[in-house]
Structure formats: C-alpha cells, structure tokens
Amino acid sequence: MNLQSVLDVSVIALRALLPIYAIIIIYQCFASARRHRRPEKPLVMFELLQTGQQIPVLFWENSIGRSKGSDIRVSDISVSRDHCVFLRRKEGWFVSDIGSKFGTFVNGEPARGRTQVNINDVIDIGHTSLVLRRGEEYQERIRPSWFFSKASDKGSLKPYKLMILITFFHLFMAVEACFSNEVQNFIPLYVFGAMALIMWTFFCISSYALNRVNFELEALACFMSGMGVLLLVRQEVRSSIVQLVAMSIGMIVFAVIVKFIEDPDRVTKWRLWIMIGAVGLLAINLVFGRVTNGAANWISIGGISVQPSEFVKIAFIFVGASALDQLQTKRNFIEFIIFSAVCVGALALMGDFGTALIFFMTFLLIAFMRSGDFKTVILALAAAVLAVFVVLSVKPYVADRFSAWGHVWEHTQDSGGYQQVRVMTYMASGGLIGVGTGNGYLKYIFASESDLVFGLIAEELGLIIAFSLAFAIIALAFYSRAITTRSRSSFYAISACCAAGLMVIQSALNIFGITDILPLTGVTLPFLSAGGSSMISCWGLLAFIKAADERTYAAKRRIPKNALRERGVDR
Amino acid sequence: MKRIMTRSLILWFVTFAFLAGTIYLGVITVIHHNKWVQQPFNGHMASAADLGNAGKITDRNKTVLAHSEDGKRYYADDSATREALLHVVGDESLNISTGIQSRYRTSLSGYNFVVGAGLPESLRPNSDISLTVDANSCRAAYEALGSHKGACVVYNYKTGEVLCDVSTPSYDPADPPTITEDNESEYDGVYLDNVVSSTFTPGSTFKIITAAAAIENIPDIYSQSFTCNGSIDMDGNPITCESAHGNQSFSQAFANSCNCAFAQIAVQVGEEKMKATAEKLGFNNDSYMMSEIPVATSHYDATGAGNNALAWSGIGQYTDLANPMLMAMIASSVANGGTAASPYIVNDDGNLINKLNITINKNKDVNMLSSDTASKVKELMRGSADGYSARGVSIAGLPFCAKTGTAEVGHDKEATAWFVGFIDDPNHPYAFAAVVTEGGYGIQAATPVVNAAVSALVS
Numbered sequence A: 001m002n003l004q005s006v007l008d009v010s011v012i013a014l015r016a017l018l019p020i021y022a023i024i025i026i027y028q029c030f031a032s033a034r035r036h037r038r039p040e041k042p043l044v045m046f047e048l049l050q051t052g053q054q055i056p057v058l059f060w061e062n063s064i065g066r067s068k069g070s071d072i073r074v075s076d077i078s079v080s081r082d083h084c085v086f087l088r089r090k091e092g093w094f095v096s097d098i099g100s101k102f103g104t105f106v107n108g109e110p111a112r113g114r115t116q117v118n119i120n121d122v123i124d125i126g127h128t129s130l131v132l133r134r135g136e137e138y139q140e141r142i143r144p145s146w147f148f149s150k151a152s153d154k155g156s157l158k159p160y161k162l163m164i165l166i167t168f169f170h171l172f173m174a175v176e177a178c179f180s181n182e183v184q185n186f187i188p189l190y191v192f193g194a195m196a197l198i199m200w201t202f203f204c205i206s207s208y209a210l211n212r213v214n215f216e217l218e219a220l221a222c223f224m225s226g227m228g229v230l231l232l233v234r235q236e237v238r239s240s241i242v243q244l245v246a247m248s249i250g251m252i253v254f255a256v257i258v259k260f261i262e263d264p265d266r267v268t269k270w271r272l273w274i275m276i277g278a279v280g281l282l283a284i285n286l287v288f289g290r291v292t293n294g295a296a297n298w299i300s301i302g303g304i305s306v307q308p309s310e311f312v313k314i315a316f317i318f319v320g321a322s323a324l325d326q327l328q329t330k331r332n333f334i335e336f337i338i339f340s341a342v343c344v345g346a347l348a349l350m351g352d353f354g355t356a357l358i359f360f361m362t363f364l365l366i367a368f369m370r371s372g373d374f375k376t377v378i379l380a381l382a383a384a385v386l387a388v389f390v391v392l393s394v395k396p397y398v399a400d401r402f403s404a405w406g407h408v409w410e411h412t413q414d415s416g417g418y419q420q421v422r423v424m425t426y427m428a429s430g431g432l433i434g435v436g437t438g439n440g441y442l443k444y445i446f447a448s449e450s451d452l453v454f455g456l457i458a459e460e461l462g463l464i465i466a467f468s469l470a471f472a473i474i475a476l477a478f479y480s481r482a483i484t485t486r487s488r489s490s491f492y493a494i495s496a497c498c499a500a501g502l503m504v505i506q507s508a509l510n511i512f513g514i515t516d517i518l519p520l521t522g523v524t525l526p527f528l529s530a531g532g533s534s535m536i537s538c539w540g541l542l543a544f545i546k547a548a549d550e551r552t553y554a555a556k557r558r559i560p561k562n563a564l565r566e567r568g569v570d571r
Numbered sequence B: 001m002k003r004i005m006t007r008s009l010i011l012w013f014v015t016f017a018f019l020a021g022t023i024y025l026g027v028i029t030v031i032h033h034n035k036w037v038q039q040p041f042n043g044h045m046a047s048a049a050d051l052g053n054a055g056k057i058t059d060r061n062k063t064v065l066a067h068s069e070d071g072k073r074y075y076a077d078d079s080a081t082r083e084a085l086l087h088v089v090g091d092e093s094l095n096i097s098t099g100i101q102s103r104y105r106t107s108l109s110g111y112n113f114v115v116g117a118g119l120p121e122s123l124r125p126n127s128d129i130s131l132t133v134d135a136n137s138c139r140a141a142y143e144a145l146g147s148h149k150g151a152c153v154v155y156n157y158k159t160g161e162v163l164c165d166v167s168t169p170s171y172d173p174a175d176p177p178t179i180t181e182d183n184e185s186e187y188d189g190v191y192l193d194n195v196v197s198s199t200f201t202p203g204s205t206f207k208i209i210t211a212a213a214a215i216e217n218i219p220d221i222y223s224q225s226f227t228c229n230g231s232i233d234m235d236g237n238p239i240t241c242e243s244a245h246g247n248q249s250f251s252q253a254f255a256n257s258c259n260c261a262f263a264q265i266a267v268q269v270g271e272e273k274m275k276a277t278a279e280k281l282g283f284n285n286d287s288y289m290m291s292e293i294p295v296a297t298s299h300y301d302a303t304g305a306g307n308n309a310l311a312w313s314g315i316g317q318y319t320d321l322a323n324p325m326l327m328a329m330i331a332s333s334v335a336n337g338g339t340a341a342s343p344y345i346v347n348d349d350g351n352l353i354n355k356l357n358i359t360i361n362k363n364k365d366v367n368m369l370s371s372d373t374a375s376k377v378k379e380l381m382r383g384s385a386d387g388y389s390a391r392g393v394s395i396a397g398l399p400f401c402a403k404t405g406t407a408e409v410g411h412d413k414e415a416t417a418w419f420v421g422f423i424d425d426p427n428h429p430y431a432f433a434a435v436v437t438e439g440g441y442g443i444q445a446a447t448p449v450v451n452a453a454v455s456a457l458v459s
Helices: A003-033 A159-178 A187-209 A216-233 A237-260 A264-288 A308-320 A330-350 A353-370 A375-404 A418-430 A453-461 A463-486 A490-514 A532-548 A561-567 B002-007 B010-037 B047-053 B079-084 B135-145 B203-217 B250-256 B259-269 B271-280 B306-314 B324-335 B352-357 B371-390 B447-458
Strands: A044-048 A054-057 A061-065 A084-089 A092-097 A104-106 A114-117 A122-125 A128-134 A290-292 A295-301 A304-306 B064-069 B072-075 B150-156 B162-168 B225-228 B231-234 B237-240 B246-249 B400-407 B416-423 B430-436
Touching: A003 A159, A003 A216, A003 A453, A003 A463, A084 A122, A092 A104, A104 A114, A159 A187, A159 A216, A187 A216, A187 A237, A216 A237, A216 A453, A216 A463, A216 A532, A237 A532, A264 A295, A264 A308, A264 A330, A264 A490, A304 A308, A308 A330, A308 A353, A308 A490, A308 A532, A330 A353, A330 A375, A353 A375, A353 A490, A353 B002, A353 B010, A418 A453, A418 A463, A418 A490, A418 B010, A453 A463, A453 A490, A463 A490, A463 A532, A463 B002, A463 B010, A490 A532, A490 B002, A490 B010, B047 B064, B047 B072, B079 B135, B135 B150, B135 B162, B135 B447, B150 B324, B150 B447, B162 B447, B203 B250, B203 B259, B203 B271, B203 B306, B203 B324, B203 B371, B203 B400, B203 B416, B225 B250, B225 B259, B231 B259, B231 B306, B237 B259, B237 B306, B246 B250, B250 B259, B250 B371, B259 B271, B259 B306, B271 B306, B324 B371, B324 B400, B324 B416, B324 B430, B371 B400, B416 B447, B430 B447
Parallel strands: none
Antiparallel strands: A044 A054, A044 A128, A061 A084, A084 A092, A092 A114, A104 A122, A122 A128, A290 A295, A295 A304, B064 B072, B150 B162, B150 B430, B225 B246, B231 B237, B400 B416, B416 B430
C-alpha cells in the first residue's frame, strides 16, 4: 500500500466516524439536560380554614380562582373565576389581586398591588380563608415530566468533557478542510484555533465567573455555530471570521440577557422601552434599508451590514411573555397585539416575507399560550388582519417561486427551482457520510452558506449529520417544553417555549423551503447559516430557554460535593 | 401556570409537524437519490471526464461493450458492434438519454448512497454493469436493418430479459460525428433509441389488438363470415385490400390480413370498446419501463371521430401510433396466456454498488388479456405465420406465431414495415418486434431483421 492509499483510507475512515461522533455529542448535550434536579415537592401549601383541606402550591406563580384551569381552585361562588395570583420572588411570597369582584385580603387588610404573605398568614377571598403553611407538611408525590431522567440513571458527561468532545469534532473538520480537493493550506486550523479559544473562554467565564453549573445548551450552540464557521472557511475566509466575531457577540448577548431576566419583574419595567426600541429599529430599517435580493431588510452602519429584524425577534419574545399577574391584564395583551401587527406590517413593507411569516407564526404561538377564553376572539381578528399583511407581501415577490412549487425539476435553469434542484442534487451527492469539508460544489451556488446551508452540510458532512442537527432542534423544543413545568415564572415558560418554537418554525421554513416541500426561501437555519445578525439573535433566543431552566439561577449556592451525595440530590 | 403548561403543548404540535416533515424529507431523499444525483449540472459528475474511470459494461456473454483505461473510455472492438449497441450503451455525451452511460452514469462513476460522490479514486469500488443483451444478436439485427431507419427488439417473454435492442440510424461512439446543418438529415433522430423512445404507425400489426377486441366483445365472431371484394365503402370513403379475398371466416380474415373485414370488425366492436381493449394492451399508458428507462407512450383513440376513422384505426392507420417495445410486450402477453413479462436490460449479477443504486428491476408484469383470449389470438397469429412460412419466411427454423404490418405513412413515402410475434418454443421463448421505415412490405423488409437477430441468439 502506498502513501496515497493510506491517506485515502484514513480520510474516509475519519469521514465515516464524524457522523457517529456528531450523534454522540448531540446525545450528550441532551443527556445532560435531562438530569433530574430537586425532588418534586410542593413549595408551600394552603390550608382551607373552613374545611381543613390542604392544597399544595406547586409553582412559583399560581392563579387562584373558581375557574377549572386555576392552579389553586376554590369552589366558592363569591370568588371570581380568576381572582388573584400568588407568586414567589426573592423577598418571599406575594399575593396580587387581578381584578376580582370582591377583592383579596391579607390578614384582614385589603391587598393593593403585590402584598407580601408570610407563613401562617391568612388570605381571604370571598367567603374562603386560605392559611399559608410550609410545604414539608404535604405528603403526596408529584410526577415529573417524562423528559427528565430518573435520579438513579447513569450520570451524564461533565460540561468540560462535553466541550473537549466538541473541540475535537471541530478540529477534525478543520483538518479535513486543510486537505480539501481544491486548496490545501492551514488557514482552517488558524480559524479553528481562534474559535476554540473563544469557546473555552466563554466556558470558563460561564462556569467560574458566573458560577453556572450546567452548560449543555451553550455546548450545543457552540457545536452548531462552530460547524457553520468551519463550513465557511473554504468558501470565503473573511466571512468565516465575521461569523466568528458574531458568535462572540452572540455569547455576550446571551450572558447579558440571562442576567437581565433573572428578575422577571425587571422585564415589566423595561417592556415599553424594549417595544419603542424595536419599533425604532424597524423604522430606521424602513427608511434607510438597502434592497438586497428583493427585500429591503438590511441597513449599513459604518460599513457593517446588519439585519434589524433579527434583533427584533428577541424583543418580540420579551414583549410577548410576562409574569402571571401581568399576563392576566387586558392592557398587556393589547400592547402585544399592536406590537405584533407593527412588526409583521413593517416586515411585509420591507418585502421580507420569510421573516414576516416567522413573526406571524410565533405570534400565534405566544397568543395561544397567553390567551384563554374571551381573548380568543380578539386573537382571531388580529390573526386575520396580520394574515392579510402576509398575503399582500407574498404577491409580487414570491409568485415566481410559488408557480414552480412541486415541480422544480422542470425549472432547473430558472429562478423558480434553480436553488432547490441544486440543493437536492448535492444533498444526494454527499451520501450518508458526505464528501468532506471544503469538497462540495453547492458552495458555488448563491446563498449556499446562508439559505442553502442545510444542503451544504448534507453534501460536505453527509445526510446523517444534517438530519441529526434537525433532530437537535427538535430535541431543543421538547426540552424547552419540559422545563416549563419547573419554571419560576410564566414569563420564562412562555418565552422559552416561544423562543424554541421560533427556532423550530425557522428551521422548518429553511429546510423545507430549499427542498421544495414548502414554497419559499430566504430564512436562515439557526446557528448554522452564515450571517452575523442571525447568529447573534439565535444566541439571544437561546438565553430565554436557558433562563427557564430552574438550575440557571439556583446554582449559585455552592454545596460541597459529598454533602450533595448524602442528600441524594443530583446536580 | 397549569393553564400555560397545558397550552404550551402547542409547541409539541409545531415540533411534531417539523419532525414529520424532516422524516418525509429523509424518505424522499432515500427514494430519489439516484435521480437527484444524475443531473447534468452536478459538479461531482462532470460529464465526459468522469467516464474516464467508470466501470465496465458487458453483455450477457461477458463481451466487453465499454471500459475505461488510463482515464479514457473504450468501446467494443469492431465498429458494427459499437454502432449496433450505441443506443443501449450510450456515448460520452448525455445526448442519448436512455443509454446506460447516461442513465447510470453516477453508478458507473462509483457513486453510492453511503459514501456519496466523494470517494478518492484509489478506493472506488468495482462499478461494472452487466446487461442482458446479446451483442451478436444486436450486431446481426443492425446489419440486417442496413441503411433504413428502424428498430428491432427481441426479449425473453418468460423472464423479461431484453436480448436484442437495436435502433438505426446510429454512429460510432468511439468517433461521434459532429452534426451540422449539412448532415442533420442523415442523423435524423440518431439520439433516440427507437425501441423504447419512438412510436410508429402500426399498420396491420394493430389487427392483433382489433382481433382481441372482437374476441372479447363479439360473442358470435367465429360464426360470422366476411366478404371481401377488394374494397369497401365506409361512410363515403373506400377502404381497400391488395386483392379481393372473397368469402372468409374471422380466422381466415386475420391470416389474409384483410382490411375490409377488419374495418367492419372495428366498427362492430365500437369506438369505446376498441379504446378500452387498446388501453388494456398498453396504449395511452405512460407507465411502462425497461429497467428504469421509460417506454414511449403508444397512442390509440378514435372516439367521436366517426365510423370511417374508427375503421381506419382498426387496421392500424388513422392516428394510431405504436412503440416497438410495447408491441413485443403484447406478443409476450399472447405467448404467456395473457401476461406480458416486464422487460429489463440491467442484469442482477451486478456488484454491490449497483445493487444499492439500481432497481435491478422486475417492474411488475402486466396482465393484458384473459388466458382464453390470449390462446385464441395465439391461434390467429399461428395461422398467419403458417401463411408466411408458405411464402418462404423462416425465423431461425423455429416455430413462431406472428403478424406483419405495412403501414401507409403518406407523403409519397414508402410504407413502414412491421413484424411482431414470438417464437413458440419453450427453449427459445422470444417475443419480438421489428420496424423498418420506408421498408415497404413487412414480410419483405421486417422479417429478415428478426430472423437475423433470433438466428444469432440460437446459434
């Protein structure tokens, strides 16, 4: 065997192992996310003075009322359907009246705004008196979500080991790119080096400066972002560096948002300013926007192009979610509807149909999670109005693509199917294990690094990795839904679900758009597509999911390891 | 919170929709990967250059039809074999889209779904393709066709293996011509494999279909008698025979290939039932394949055109168009008691790579006739074959059942000659169809082509 064939065999062996390696990494990220936390016990409980009945308080925010869906249900005609909210903050427990007919009283005093409630205090609603008691006195066990593993299950990988795995994966990609078919040099290794440095710095700050015990979400984002950066190296070194810078900014944005929403009430104070800021950004875009590929969704500041709509996504989640006592007010909801209409309308005016659709679907998601009974009517009306905006924006810009939908193979040389057929051809050409980083041909097609990146991944890294990444996004959504059962506020529950939902919707539009399953293109794939604004906004959205995990803020009390083990608590 | 948690299940709904779409995408990728890869714009398959390392193509006797050496593509040794198999094998260009080198270019160049198109040359596995055709038979048929434009197909009606598939005009793939305005008439239709991709006016061979329609729809057809005076008036327009056949039974009319009788029979059957039978026999059907190569759609429709048109359509004129492969399949169904074997050309003794890539084929066999009708049509075709034998026609000395055709195409052109049938011998179960344009009488122009092809198979 000569040297060439030895080299060939090792390249192929490496290529065949990468998909397995990727699956292991993604699995480990979620294995770690599934770790069981504190035992499922009620926080505190209420005792009904009249009957002695015990009601456990399971959440950090609880609605009290006569209606069926209330967390604490009181069957008493004189209690309103949604009477008050009982919530926990740093300072202790509070009760907040949400427009009940006969009011809420703490120890006989009428409660105005949030009123603190201590153990053994009495809350009077209608003819019912609730006495606050400690949670330990309640015996029944509560079933955790199916998503979480049992405490007895095997331990997951330590965060630093997970990061080592990811760094090696990126190293393999970089080495492969160094020996690509067309160009051979060591630039990919330099890019890899810089990237590894950024990721490990981020990891160290997170675990030692911010004392965060878990890192699985960040690890997954690092894994995907890094993959995107390395795919770009053999296409255009400059854009891979831009992507790297955007990733660093994204990490900072992530850390800032996680810190900022530590107190869900802080968001309420800033809500108006966030809305004004977002609308202002869109307005600037509308006035100074550059038309690129049919949509005026870019602005240029000092030579740097940004896509404001990406940042508005974060604001959208901020405005959409709220703490439970705020959530119930009509004003809060109407503000959100108006804000949504402005966002979707502005995007439609810009001709950015894809993003408008993402916003609209996320709006439906948020609105559904918030609204119950009477609001549904307003919701439907608002939805219809927004849909008209969407349809209007469809007409001139996407008509071409719509006409070719479903039979792109008859449009291999015109804009109706040019990109789609090439994506499918090169996806299939990559086979299960891919042709290797930097060896693809799809990279010569316009927008291959952004809109068509799923095809690029499939071609260069293989179908297994491409589909594993899609499944990682799916797993992220299940994780987000599962952690809401333990969320400290409805703000986190809604924002995490909707941030994950937004990513799923965006991934669906991206992947299915370029493979002719859906009739549109022009949205990015989270973390993987080239584009600084998109990268930053994805990290920002991830912060909401991170914040919803109760471990994020609870971890600061550092307990010695053996003490933990004795108490049977697993971090 | 409880309410929000319940409502958050909407996220599951969205996620499941995405999951379903992803799975769907995975499934269609697995199903269609071959079609997706085999695109002229695919950079991994950059046309001519890539055949320089492609696998061998061999016939059923392991004769090498094409192979690569030192980055160059070579074809069979003698030029007649090269030209005879041009349309089966294909050349370096993708002009002959039904050729193996076009259709299976990705497989030949070492692509497979697991490792993709990125395998280094040193590791490319054997990607040879073995065909069912017999190069000798093809060459014999090619030489018999001479300078005529035409086609000849012979296939095994028990197994479906295509043994002879020849189309003319042709050229030497080792030295492809530059087609310009000056010589384009010489190379008219040269990129089409007439066996699978063309249709011709069927003429009297269509009487097989009309006869089948009569047997199935006219209960007393065998007791009817038909008088032929050499001409019959059909709604003010005469239909003629070469000579007056006199009084004949149904079987005699078929053996005589009597136009006057079959014009009346077609009218008796009626336009709806004629069309129904033709469609059962594969006309107006675009779903037939030879391996993965689509068979051109044959045409029959005389509904709403009046009795004169119906009469002409019943004797294979009017707007009737028949594909040679389909005519051989119809012969196969007659030979097989009603079921036509589905033809295939790529052998399944290929290697693993090709097993991954090529649906080796057995497309489903096609049920065309009831076994009763099939045996009756077989008797009719045996009767006409006896007549041909009496006039000196021999197909390698084997017993055969067949029907000739001489289709008028107008424009002062000579007629299109046809010969369709099968060898009635379990050791040589061959169905055949030959068509020779501007060949004149079927019995003179088309039978020698089939004889040459089958004789080469038998020897």
